[in-house]
Amino acid sequence: NVWTMDDITNINEPKKSYMSTRGYVYDITDFIKQTGHGNARNRARPDQLSRYAGFDTNASFPITARAACPDLVSAERDPNYLIQYPISGASTNVDPQAGVYFKHMPQTDPTSKELSSREFYWKYFEPGMKNFKKGGVVWKMDWLNSMYKDQSIQWLVINKEVFYLQPYIDAIQYAGNNNNTYNFLDSRFEALLNRGGYGTADITEDWLGINWDAATRQSNYDCMKRLFYVGKVDERQGVRCLFTNYMLVAFACVLMLVVLVKFLTALQFSTKTPPKDPEKFVVCQVPCYTEDEESILKTINSLTALDYQSTYKLLFLICDGNIVGSGNEKPTPRIVLDILGVDPEYDPPGRDYLAIAEGSRRHNIGKVYSGLYEYEGNTIPFMVVVKVGTPEEANRSGNRGKRDSQILLMSFFNKVHFNLPMTPLELEIYHQMRHILGVPPRNYEYLLQVDADTEVMPDALSRLVTTCMGDRRIAGICGETMLGNESTSWTTMIQVYEYFISHHMAKAFESLFGSVTCLPGCFSMFRL
Template identity: 45%
Template sequence: MHKSSRPRPPTATTLTNNAAPALATTLPSLNRRSSLYGIPTLDRLGAVDSGTLRTTLNRGDRNPSANTLRRTKPMMRSSSAEPPSARLGATSNRVSASLPRPPAIVRHEQRKKNCLDCGGDPWIHFSKLVTCCFFPGLLRLLGKSNPVAQQAWREKIGLCVVIVALCAAVGFLTFGLQVTLCPPQSYESYSYFNKSSTKFALSNTLADKVIIRGHAYNFHDVRTLLLQRNLMDINGTNVMGQDLTLLFTPPQFCQPFQQQTWTCASISSTIASAAGIEASTKTTSCPSLSWLENLPRHKLTLSWNDISQYTATTHHKLIVFNNMVLNASSTAAILPFTDPLINAYASTDATRIIHSSRDLLAATLCLQERAIIGYIDSTPLGCLASSAILTLSTIVILTLVFTKFFMALFFHWFMAARLVKPHNVTASHIVHVEPEFDPTPYTVMLVTCYSEGEGSVKATLDSLVKTDYPDAKKLLFVVADGLVVGAGETRSTPDIVLGLVELDYSLPYPVPSSYLAIADGSRQHNMGYVYSGHYNCDGHRVATIVVVKCGTLEENDAAKPGNRGKRDSQMILMNFLSRSLFKDRMTRLDCDMQLRIRHLLRIHPSQLEYVLMVDADTDVHSDALKHMINAMLNDRNIMGLCGETRIRNKSESWVTAIQVFEYYASHHLGKAFESIFGGVTCLPGCFSMYRIKISKGSGRFVPLLVNPDIVEEYSENVVLTLHQKNLLLLGEDRFLSTLMLRNFPKRKMMFVPQAVCHTVVPNEFKILLSQRRRWINSTVHNLMELILVRELCGIFCFSMQFVVLLELIGTVVLPAAISFTIFLLVQTAVTGQVQLIPMLLLLFILGLPGILIVLTSRKMAYIGWMAVYMLSLPIWNFILP
């Protein structure tokens, strides 16, 4: 606590009101090249007064309409290329640009072309293609007057088109593929022969049937039909089970092969007499096969074994043509020249030889209409194809599910313990090291605050300070994002933070320092105070830096002066570390931070090696930092990692209760599986650690978190497309992970289950809905970026890229897939026909996480939370997406 003799920390009001006089009195004390900081610096505050404040942005240009300095996307090297070695002044050649000033005094040399009109982005082209019917004039009539708003609307429609197409593909795969490739028969199939008999007799099912063109019809139905047509009456005890195909009108292509005296009456009489049928013909017209279309029928099938044995043991000669079985012996009198064909290809498939002769093909086409007795008992090619596709897709999904499960088990059983094994420095490592040298790396603990209350902020800072790590090697770095008073609080968040810190008054009193913020227009110019001191808690004393973003004088009456967002707070530290590492030109804010860090830790900021990023509502376990540092020391390829985030307020409401198991599964199943590949796709912003740089020996190093490519792209301030908004504004933490994987695909992003923290989750459904929709949008767009990185671990179906593709598709089609599954389950309950594949998928997807709990954590309480989660599946799978 502060002594009474110390001056009170500035409040939200005094921070802004004192900016102008402090700024004026401080300007003369700084030189362009200051020996106090030991590096070349630029007198930035003096430049503010003259209207020529410069920045170290790379290739900056101006958006004249918004008076915004635009950070263009840097020229990215190949992801597979070796990172360049760092060098002194590596970023000193960046082209500087002016900070935004009022339009009246800003001179623009050339108006830049709006990037929305520039080609090269396939996503923009696709969105314009699917909305080509909506011209800009029409969109203006619909209220979309801004080109940026028009492009965002086009991208939304384009995204909806993609989602609908994928859902339709899943629906077609579930319901339409089988119907299309293997259409259901409108009739049942009967076996031609009696399979239970040792003799080749007609099947018992044909006892009350008649056979017409390979199908079995009910005898009474056919007789009634012919009587109604006033054509003939078929009767007699021998009619049932007989083939009556020849009683019906022959097709036109049989005319060349018919005898001139072959009339319907004579043929009918001949066939009827041969079959022992008493047929009384009332007219010379033959019955038509079309009359039978509405009668119930059954397809007759024969196997190849039936055909061979039947031909060998009887006088009938059967051949197969186009999957149809023809009894050519029954038409020998009509087509006598087919006898050579019958004798040569009896009991075989004669399709190929028949197609080789035009005359033979014409005769056989007539033969198939007059002599067909059934069809080959075989599965159609379309049915085989549909079954193969469905089986393959099921195998792929089940393989992924089981692979994730067993790899997560492997990670927990064999990798997790080795990952955090204490890193001991043996005598061989320190033989040439001076006795005073301490190899323990310096770590920055970044806490970003916004509107959190005193209890939440104090709990977070206390937990970080009390971690099992040397206090002399820790730097607590707190950024207060604006002069904001939280709900239910009487003091602003900066006042709360400063009240918890023992401030150091041996250095000059803080003054507001300008820097270029991540914003547009006049909001790009922001100012902040830098305080230094120590945080004391339970015998621990940790060096502390507090940066308060207070805004400019124009924001004095604004609701949230200085507020620029969490990404801007992160960039304050990342830009500072990048400039310190490369000995680049610094802002006044950077110089102030460097002075205070060197005073507190007695080191240059370039010696800081790790950054732990924590939200202000997160409590870190005392051993978490130690486990994270051990993982970094044990594997130099790790560039980022996260621990397990648990819920502090799990029993506060039903909204918090349904999130408990979802958090657990996402870490111990999802992130554990991704850690096998070394590619955790999302390090949560509430609790994650990044490596600032990696030493390559002989004074050489590779920048990681502060790599210029990452710093430049992560600090993009002009967001014009919906894709950019989802990456930079809705999910900046996931985008930072994406940038790390994209720039360093051969390095690792890991999950450390031993490092645990507790955080507060939304306790109201409307807040949860808003949060998850932001996360889902961010997830989709980040996965779209990651899927293009070919250098990720693995090949083809066994690669991280393929896993990302399936995760992207699964995220998009989740509501539709669950809907289809529920429909199939309901259909099973109603019809009694078991849908085996969807039931197995649902069983494995829902059951394996429960088995994972038993085999890994052995915390039976999570079984109960899993039951709560299953009851809330409609919320997770329908409402939230």
């Protein structure tokens, strides 16, 4: 966190008050409100302290050269600790009237041990204000160069640190001073201060080029850091700092370009031609788990009432275990069979098959029901497979998951088309389909997979089949999926946007290249 002096000047309100001292920024908002500042005889009031807000306060905390530079300023050079410099920070010093109330001038004061300390700034100010420190002061390099080159004021930069050395030069050049007392910095460094604005304010290379030992370099640096340091160079507008911003902007532009391209390419301006009346056999698979009777009934009725010849449809429901769903009074298989009108007394034999599972759960048993279902004048053949489980299963008997239900039917058709050996359950399905319902399994060309809580629009199947008939390369296809309860809550309202983008942009864009990566499990059709 860094601020320029202009930034600090503007932060001087009671709700937010900043000040700077020797290159660092402090938030004094809460400090001003505290009581007990100053010595016992002359407490500083909040209205007096508030005058410091927005200012540089170096003059209120003077530091003597001997205390700051013990290696360079000996007791013989300054026996009474009199050498000090007004480091004011480019005419931004605190209001002079405020200094009347609160100035830490080292002096003999029997009532205040702190104010008498020559090292007040390091012993008391820095520890006392560390919780209020917010960051550092920064200076723009253009401004520093302008002050150095145009006005010959010694604002110098060493390793990106800014030092205000003009007071040191003034003290040396002042006629009344003894130079032997005031020029305590190394003479080789002082030579860099007498170039009359030559070059730039950044003298880092010259500083590093001075031929002196490490101890001398360190003692001179420590002295300047304590006496003349006022902040660092402002690099916020430099390439290193702005690189991440530029990178984020570049990524944002690329992202927006991708979205725009996907949107434009997904726009397919074509009229909706009414679908033909295809004569293709379709299996409408509905896996059921814990859905309630209303949801299952809505799905079955919507598939029955499709604008598609009923003789070419087969309603194939798979109940994944003998499960009682939340809020239901009967197991899901019983709900399905009651909807389809299956006699409760009818109990077909169980047939074995291999499930998608591990260990003993690979063995599962299913029962097959078949018949005709009528709704609003439409009669459709149906088959129901109920996974009942083995006698050893007590909890969730027969349940193997939705994937197992889908693979069960796909595996059946795979064995039908390639004349492979079948399990007892698959043989029972073949028998029911071929001899009871009267349609050879090989006749079915498409598999429509619909969840048990999904309602299908009347023309959906005709459009899907017609599209597949027009392009033999299509292996899978889907239509738009919309929410039936979009106004229920704010989360369902958000899902409307997600569903719309997923279909009209993502899938529409991918379909241009014939490589749709994902179809919705609740409503998709595949070519058998």
